[in-house]
Amino acid sequence: xxxxxxxxxxxxxxxxxxxxVARGHEVVAVDNLVTGRRANxxxxxxxxxxxxxxxxxxxPFDVDGDVDGILHFASAASPVDYLKLPIETLRVGSQGTQNxxxxxxxxxxxxVFASTSEVxxxxxxxxxxxxxxxxxxxxxxxxxxxxxxRYAEALVLAYREARGVDAGIVRIFNTFGPRMRPNDGRAIPxxxxxxxxxxPVTVSGDGEQTRSICYVDDxxxxxxxxxxxxxxxxxxxxGNPHEISMRDxxxxxxxxxxxxSTLEFIERPTDDxxxxxxxxxxxxxLLGWSPQVPVETGLQRTIEWxxxxxxxxxxxxxxxxxxxxxx
Amino acid sequence: xxxxxxxxxxxxxxxxxxxxVARGHEVVAVDNLVTGRRANxxxxxxxxxxxxxxxxxxxPFDVDGDVDGILHFASAASPVDYLKLPIETLRVGSQGTQNxxxxxxxxxxxxVFASTSEVxxxxxxxxxxxxxxxxxxxxxxxxxxxxxxRYAEALVLAYREARGVDAGIVRIFNTFGPRMRPNDGRAIPxxxxxxxxxxPVTVSGDGEQTRSICYVDDxxxxxxxxxxxxxxxxxxxxGNPHEISMRDxxxxxxxxxxxxSTLEFIERPTDDxxxxxxxxxxxxxLLGWSPQVPVETGLQRTIEWxxxxxxxxxxxxxxxxxxxxxx
Numbered sequence: 001x002x003x004x005x006x007x008x009x010x011x012x013x014x015x016x017x018x019x020x021v022a023r024g025h026e027v028v029a030v031d032n033l034v035t036g037r038r039a040n041x042x043x044x045x046x047x048x049x050x051x052x053x054x055x056x057x058x059x060p061f062d063v064d065g066d067v068d069g070i071l072h073f074a075s076a077a078s079p080v081d082y083l084k085l086p087i088e089t090l091r092v093g094s095q096g097t098q099n100x101x102x103x104x105x106x107x108x109x110x111x112v113f114a115s116t117s118e119v120x121x122x123x124x125x126x127x128x129x130x131x132x133x134x135x136x137x138x139x140x141x142x143x144x145x146x147x148x149x150r151y152a153e154a155l156v157l158a159y160r161e162a163r164g165v166d167a168g169i170v171r172i173f174n175t176f177g178p179r180m181r182p183n184d185g186r187a188i189p190x191x192x193x194x195x196x197x198x199x200p201v202t203v204s205g206d207g208e209q210t211r212s213i214c215y216v217d218d219x220x221x222x223x224x225x226x227x228x229x230x231x232x233x234x235x236x237x238x239g240n241p242h243e244i245s246m247r248d249x250x251x252x253x254x255x256x257x258x259x260x261s262t263l264e265f266i267e268r269p270t271d272d273x274x275x276x277x278x279x280x281x282x283x284x285x286l287l288g289w290s291p292q293v294p295v296e297t298g299l300q301r302t303i304e305w306x307x308x309x310x311x312x313x314x315x316x317x318x319x320x321x322x323x324x325x326x327x
Numbered sequence: 328x329x330x331x332x333x334x335x336x337x338x339x340x341x342x343x344x345x346x347x348v349a350r351g352h353e354v355v356a357v358d359n360l361v362t363g364r365r366a367n368x369x370x371x372x373x374x375x376x377x378x379x380x381x382x383x384x385x386x387p388f389d390v391d392g393d394v395d396g397i398l399h400f401a402s403a404a405s406p407v408d409y410l411k412l413p414i415e416t417l418r419v420g421s422q423g424t425q426n427x428x429x430x431x432x433x434x435x436x437x438x439v440f441a442s443t444s445e446v447x448x449x450x451x452x453x454x455x456x457x458x459x460x461x462x463x464x465x466x467x468x469x470x471x472x473x474x475x476x477r478y479a480e481a482l483v484l485a486y487r488e489a490r491g492v493d494a495g496i497v498r499i500f501n502t503f504g505p506r507m508r509p510n511d512g513r514a515i516p517x518x519x520x521x522x523x524x525x526x527p528v529t530v531s532g533d534g535e536q537t538r539s540i541c542y543v544d545d546x547x548x549x550x551x552x553x554x555x556x557x558x559x560x561x562x563x564x565x566g567n568p569h570e571i572s573m574r575d576x577x578x579x580x581x582x583x584x585x586x587x588s589t590l591e592f593i594e595r596p597t598d599d600x601x602x603x604x605x606x607x608x609x610x611x612x613l614l615g616w617s618p619q620v621p622v623e624t625g626l627q628r629t630i631e632w633x634x635x636x637x638x639x640x641x642x643x644x645x646x647x648x649x650x651x652x653x654x
Contacts, residue, residue: 086485094421094478119465133464136477138446139496139562143481150463151421151478154470158413169466235466 002026003227004067004109006057006100007074009036011179012114012172012219016071019220021047028063031074032056034088035081040179057096058088067107069227072100073114075149079142079269080185086144093148094155101159101167110166112227113156115235117173117276118146127212127243127277130171130235140271157233166231170223173239173278177216177298178305188213191250192306195259205268207247212277214240215298218291225287232286239278240291256296257303329353330554331394331436333384333427334401336363338506339441339499339546343398346547348374355390358401359383361415362408367506384423385415394434396554399427400441402476406469406596407512413471420475421482428486428494437493439554440483442562444500444603445473454539454570454604457498457562467598484560493558497550500566500605504543504625505632515540518577519633522586532595534574539604541567542625545618552614559613566605567618583623584630 003020007013008029013036017027026049029041033054044050055061057074075092076082082089097113104111120128121136136146159165180189194201222238244252247263254261283289330347334340335356340363344354353376356368360381371377382388384401402419403409409416424440431438447455448463463473486492503515510516521528549565571579574590581588610616 086489087482090421090478090482090485091425094417098418121460133448133462135460135462137460138477138480139484143477144485147474147478147481150465150470151417151474153465154474155414155417157466158417158471162413 001068002028002066003069003071004028004030004063004103005071005073006030006096007036009033009038009041009052010073011040011181012175012216013071013073014040014179015177015216015220016073016223017041017044017050019224021049025049027051028053030055030057030061034085035076035181035184057099058091060099061103063103067103067109070100070104070109070111071114071223071227072097072111075114076145078184078186079145082145083141089144090148093152097152097155101156101165104165104167105159105163110168110227110231111156112223113152113167113169115149115153115169115171117171117237117239117278118142119150119153119171120276121146122271122273123275126275127241127279128237129279130237130282137271142271153235160233168226168230168232169234169236170226170238171235172219173237173276174211174213175216175219175239176213177302178309182306187211187246187249188253188302189306191253192257192303195254195257195261196303196307198259198261200264201250201254201261202264202266203246203250204266204272207250207263207265208245209272210243210245210275210277212239212241212243213249213295214238214291215293215295218293222283222287222289225289230286236283236286237278237280238283239280240295241277241280242295243277253299253303256299328395329355329393330396330398331355331357331390331430332398332400333357333423334363336360336365336368336379337400338367338508339502339543340398340400341367341506342504342543342547343400343550344368344371344377346551348376352376354378355380357382357384357388361412362403362508362511384426385418387426388430390430394430394436397427397431397436397438398441398550398554399424399438402441403472405511405513406472409472410468416471417475420479424479424482428483428492431492431494432486432490437495437554437558438483439550440479440494440496442476442480442496442498444498444564444566444605445469446477446480446498447603448473449598449600450602453602454568454606455564456606457564457609464598469598480562487560495553495557495559496561496563497553497565498562499546500564500603501538501540502543502546503540504629505636509633514538514573514576515629516633518580519584519630522581522584522588523630523634525586525588527591528577528581528588529591529593530573530577531593531599534577534590534592535572536599537570537572537602537604539566539568539570540576540622541565541618542620542622545620549610549614549616552616557613563610563613564605564607565610566607567622568604568607569622570604571622580626580630583626
């Protein structure tokens with residue numbers, strides 16, 4: 001099969017590309033490389049089944065030849081990134097999603113859209129089933145990401161209803177693993193980088209807020225099942241119900257890294273969710289899927305990657321990151 | 328002053344145009360006439376201060392000369408319309424709003440965006456202050472309208488923050504008055520049309536769900552104050568806190584119309600809000616505004632208009648309406 005992945009050089013996109021190529025599929029990654037990186041997919045070139053097109057998906061695009069499936073994963077995804085790119089983040093959710101859906105319509109391809117647990121906002125129902133409508137501040141600083149994703153969900157279903165496109169939605173909860181950008185501002189890369197450097201590990205607020213964290217290999221298995229094994233519209237929650245407080249997670253990473261770092265508590269971002277845990281009943285029923293990788297194993301692999309690969313990769317300073325984001 | 332009104336030939340847009348022209352301002356209405364009507368603004372031509380440009384605001388547009396203010400009011404607004412036009416409704420919220428904001432940026436004009444009480448969805452806080460985050464189903468049938476408006480709110484604030492556009496948001500609660508389309512499917516035109524025809528007045532569900540209804544003249548005063556007298560971002564609720572159940576409203580309209588119609592209860596639409604009432608504290612404080620027209624007076628004027636004008640206007644059959652919407 002031939003699969004188009006928008007955001008294919010990003011953290012999740014590159015893992016999806018890698019698995020599809022390993023299974024013998026062809027992948028066309030479309031990425032503007034604002035938060036994606038060539039280094040994430042360089043190893044796939046040798047297969048002869050991987051192509052990277054540098055393109056901003058908010059501009060119309062086409063792909064030559066047959067396309068059997070589309071994974072629409074392009075977006076800034078970390079608050080540090082999307083707060084710097086508010087209009088671009090909104091636009092990739094609206095125009096980017098529309099361009100991907102138009103491609104799906106032209107090619108007769110199934111499309112899976114990467115939505116997010118952020119559509120639940122700061123939830124008042126716990127854990128969150130797909131039927132929960134969410135608690136999102138449209139005019140808060142995080143609104144640019146959350147509302148872009150909620151809009152895109154509505155658009156995916158509108159194309160399904162009005163245009164007959166075989167499209168589905170996955171709502172991705174916090175995911176971690178190799179190739180997270182060390183400076184992307186999210187908790188796990190921050191914690192790992194700081195622990196490995198022996199610096200204070202910075203936890204926001206009192207650290208009692210929780211997330212449920214899923215190792216990337218498990219996520220990839222679920223996404224590919226949603227693409228290749230069903231025509232269901234979703235939305236389907238994909239995540240590991242293993243819920244942990246940010247304070248405990250920081251402590252755990254310090255221990256696994258064999259670090260002597262201490263915790264340092266910093267200001268908590270506006271509208272930061274207090275709790276987050278997926279109800280994965282639907283994923284189990286629909287996709288026969290449940291996470292297989294213990295969180296500890298995933299953390300060990302991630303720490304190991306940061307210790308070796310990330311250290312040897314050109315590490316961007318925050319100033320360089322900003323320059324790239326602003327270009 | 329020279330004011331651009333997207334959706335300027337629609338129900339609200341035509342009243343805004345009329346008041347601005349009457350006050351000596353120039354108005355450029357931009358409307359694709361899908362739910363707007365030339366007849367709504369025909370009387371303004373003679374002033375020499377009104378121009379109607381037939382254009383779909385989801386396509387880029389420019390306006391020659393100076394522009395001092397922009398009212399972005401283009402959108403299908405009735406469930407009957409937006410359920411038939413799901414992709415178009417999403418697109419006018421995203422691309423249409425972006426095009427209007429780009430015009431505001433180019434002209435250095437203040438823009439007021441017509442958001443809606445629908446951003447509160449089926450609210451769990453009553454009455455609704457602007458700080459309430461809402462309770463909206465992104466993947467329900469009404470999601471195409473509600474999420475388009477929530478997205479547009481986030482975009483307006485993103486342009487304000489990132490591009491320095493002087494933009495503000497009003498959240499418009501149910502409004503009624505002359506020039507509502509008799510077949511637009513909303514409760515008041517339905518009730519009035521049925522009462523005047525002596526047909527059964529159809530109330531959905533048990534009719535216990537409430538709305539707060541504002542006469543259009545009051546709404547116009549608030550919108551123009553938001554455009555001309557402040558640079559506040561909002562959001563600001565605009566509506567009449569006069570809350571009434573649909574059953575009582577139907578009964579009241581039957582009485583005011585001197586009709587012998589009876590009530591008929593029909594199926595309630597999916598995700599139809601149970602209650603709706605604006606907290607208007609902010610509008611009072613910021614704009615010195617509160618509604619002045621008693622609901623009974625407004626209903627009498629509306630009934631009178633439907634009795635005379637709507638009767639003499641070419642009344643579209645539901646089939647014709649559908650044809651126009653689908654063209």
